[in-house]
Amino acid sequence: MPRERRRWLRFGRGAFVLPPLLLIVVLVLVPIVFIALYSVGLRTNIPGQPTPFSLADWKDFLFGGGGAFRGRFVYSMEITLFVSVVTTLAAYPLAYFLSFVARRHRYALLLLLLAPFFTSYLLRVIAWQIILNNNGVVNSVLWSLHLRPRGNAVSWLIYSNFSVALVLFYTWVPFVALPIFVVLENMDHRLTEAASDLGASRTATFMKVTLPLSLPGVVAGFVFVLIPTTGEFIAPLFVGGPNNQLFGNSIQAFFSDSPDWNYGSVLALTLIVVVLLLMLVFGRFLSTDLRAGPRGNP
Amino acid sequence: MKLVGRFGTLSLNLYFWLFVAFLFAPLVVLVIFSMNNSMTPTLPLSGFTTKWFHQAFSNGELTGAVVRSAAIALTTAVFATALGIMASIGLMALRGRALTFAIAALLLPLVVPYISLAVGLLILLQTFGAGPSLTAVVLGHAVITLPFAILVLLPRLRSLDPAMNEAALDLGASAFGAFRLITLPLIVPALVSSGIICFVTSFDEFAIASFLAPSGQPTYPIFLYASARTPALLPDVIAIGAIVIAASLLLVVIAEAGRRWAERRLVGAGAAVQSALAEASVPLIAHR
Numbered sequence: 001m002p003r004e005r006r007r008w009l010r011f012g013r014g015a016f017v018l019p020p021l022l023l024i025v026v027l028v029l030v031p032i033v034f035i036a037l038y039s040v041g042l043r044t045n046i047p048g049q050p051t052p053f054s055l056a057d058w059k060d061f062l063f064g065g066g067g068a069f070r071g072r073f074v075y076s077m078e079i080t081l082f083v084s085v086v087t088t089l090a091a092y093p094l095a096y097f098l099s100f101v102a103r104r105h106r107y108a109l110l111l112l113l114l115a116p117f118f119t120s121y122l123l124r125v126i127a128w129q130i131i132l133n134n135n136g137v138v139n140s141v142l143w144s145l146h147l148r149p150r151g152n153a154v155s156w157l158i159y160s161n162f163s164v165a166l167v168l169f170y171t172w173v174p175f176v177a178l179p180i181f182v183v184l185e186n187m188d189h190r191l192t193e194a195a196s197d198l199g200a201s202r203t204a205t206f207m208k209v210t211l212p213l214s215l216p217g218v219v220a221g222f223v224f225v226l227i228p229t230t231g232e233f234i235a236p237l238f239v240g241g242p243n244n245q246l247f248g249n250s251i252q253a254f255f256s257d258s259p260d261w262n263y264g265s266v267l268a269l270t271l272i273v274v275v276l277l278l279m280l281v282f283g284r285f286l287s288t289d290l291r292a293g294p295r296g297n298p
Numbered sequence: 299m300k301l302v303g304r305f306g307t308l309s310l311n312l313y314f315w316l317f318v319a320f321l322f323a324p325l326v327v328l329v330i331f332s333m334n335n336s337m338t339p340t341l342p343l344s345g346f347t348t349k350w351f352h353q354a355f356s357n358g359e360l361t362g363a364v365v366r367s368a369a370i371a372l373t374t375a376v377f378a379t380a381l382g383i384m385a386s387i388g389l390m391a392l393r394g395r396a397l398t399f400a401i402a403a404l405l406l407p408l409v410v411p412y413i414s415l416a417v418g419l420l421i422l423l424q425t426f427g428a429g430p431s432l433t434a435v436v437l438g439h440a441v442i443t444l445p446f447a448i449l450v451l452l453p454r455l456r457s458l459d460p461a462m463n464e465a466a467l468d469l470g471a472s473a474f475g476a477f478r479l480i481t482l483p484l485i486v487p488a489l490v491s492s493g494i495i496c497f498v499t500s501f502d503e504f505a506i507a508s509f510l511a512p513s514g515q516p517t518y519p520i521f522l523y524a525s526a527r528t529p530a531l532l533p534d535v536i537a538i539g540a541i542v543i544a545a546s547l548l549l550v551v552i553a554e555a556g557r558r559w560a561e562r563r564l565v566g567a568g569a570a571v572q573s574a575l576a577e578a579s580v581p582l583i584a585h586r
Contacts (some may be wrong), residue, residue: 013390023437233505
């Protein structure tokens with residue numbers, strides 16, 4: 001094929017990236033710019049209101065009377081961090097089981113772990129509400145087993161830190177297991193063989209070879225919970241009480257029930273910045289390396 | 299020596315299966331209560347009935363919301379997958395800084411929290427004087443699903459031998475002809491995966507839809523949210539929920555079986571496993 005035609009083809013193909021890029025610019029970057037403008041008062045949704053530049057909302061949120069929202073932010077990050085750690089710990093044995101015990105059927109079993117994800121998230125949260133609520137499945141089982149007097153519900157079961165954390169944990173465990181599983185699958189098994197040939201016990205082989213080698217997957221899994229949970233607001237709507245609402249719920253409220261788009265934009269932009277910072281710190285552990293093609297593109 | 303001893307094997311097996319039970323428990327609970335003859339989903343069970351299914355199907359608002367969401371999800375899936383093909387073809391031709399920049403931009407929706415994106419889109423609509431609309435919902439969903447389409451399609455396109463395409467061009471095919479006759483048939487499994495992931499994400503999406511959908515035209519998640527708090531509507535929600543759950547699980551099994559079959563025919567079993575892993579890791583980030 002003539003060089004000239006090949007160059008033209010490549011140039012033409014490169015241009016295909018433009019329409020999708022345009023969509024991202026118009027529907028992601030431009031909205032973020034508008035959020036920023038709202039957050040400093042340069043725009044408003046209230047007709048006729050003047051729009052001078054003002055950092056009042058930012059000052060209020062960061063240092064002033066917005067302590068309630070600062071508190072909610074800290075609470076969100078605490079729950080997020082707690083859930084991420086517990087989820088990662090619980091997911092590791094699942095990945096280990098798939099990779100080292102369930103050798104033959106591991107892909108079918110992996111699918112079994114992931115299948116609930118493909119059903120509606122809201123439905124699953126509603127199901128947890130049915131299970132945990134004061135007349136719910138857990139309480140009525142306890143009553144029928146005479147473990148608690150009838151009508152006396154376990155108070156921390158719903159509308160509590162426990163219920164919010166449980167639903168988030170439930171949602172994310174399979175997805176943390178996945179990157180750990182991928183790392184274990186790609187591990188060089190000669191290393192563990194060498195360790196045991198040289199006399200290491202099973203525990204020593206795990207602690208000194210398998211675990212260190214699988215850490216990239218562990219960190220990737222941890223990030224997979226951390227990032228989306230930071231912006232979570234659906235679970236608390238169903239299973240959280242007034243004290244268990246997350247930062248995302250504050251943003252939602254400012255744009256629906258008690259509208260103040262300017263203050264809401266401060267919170268929305270804060271959330272974006274926090275997640276981007278988390279990505280900067282942890283992003284390199286996510287090995288979705290799209291730059292390198294398997295055929296070694298020139 | 300095996301890596302896991304007998305005791306380890308036993309306890310890991312126990313742990314795994316208990317976990318599977320935990321993961322499916324909420325689904326099972328919904329299915330059981332969908333056939334329970336009581337207004338409230340509480341134990342003890344009050345006998346078998348199918349009346350909630352009849353009632354749910356005659357609830358026009360509910361079935362309307364399900365159909366609306368399915369239409370939105372289908373449009374989103376086709377639109378996002380088409381954009382994903384374009385983006386992937388473009389990315390394959392880019393090099394160096396342009397490539398880094400384009401990838402960063404195209405994957406940006408993965409790291410912008412949906413709630414922030416949703417309010418940003420609400421502001422955008424109001425700035426340009428447009429009201430809430432289902433078109434806006436589709437556009438919002440297309441943006442959040444585009445990265446998934448790219449993550450599925452790009453590795454697949456990269457795995458194709460460029461010599462096949464060049465042979466077609468040398469033999470006189472136009473660039474489009476080579477794409478349609480050579481590339482497209484080879485990426486059908488990836489197109490289906492992309493379509494399913496985009497469909498599921500859109501069908502289930504609440505944050506963006508709740509801000510952009512017109513109040514008289516709720517999507518299924520919006521209807522769920524509104525009616526789960528109304529005890530009189532809960533049996534309907536549970537009945538349709540049971541059907542949605544069964545349909546989703548069936549879709550997963552069929553898609554997986556179909557994909558394995560197609561992959562084996564197209565590229566051999568080894569590559570099938572690889573791409574299964576690559577595609578399985580996509581929903582990871584999907585869900586917020």
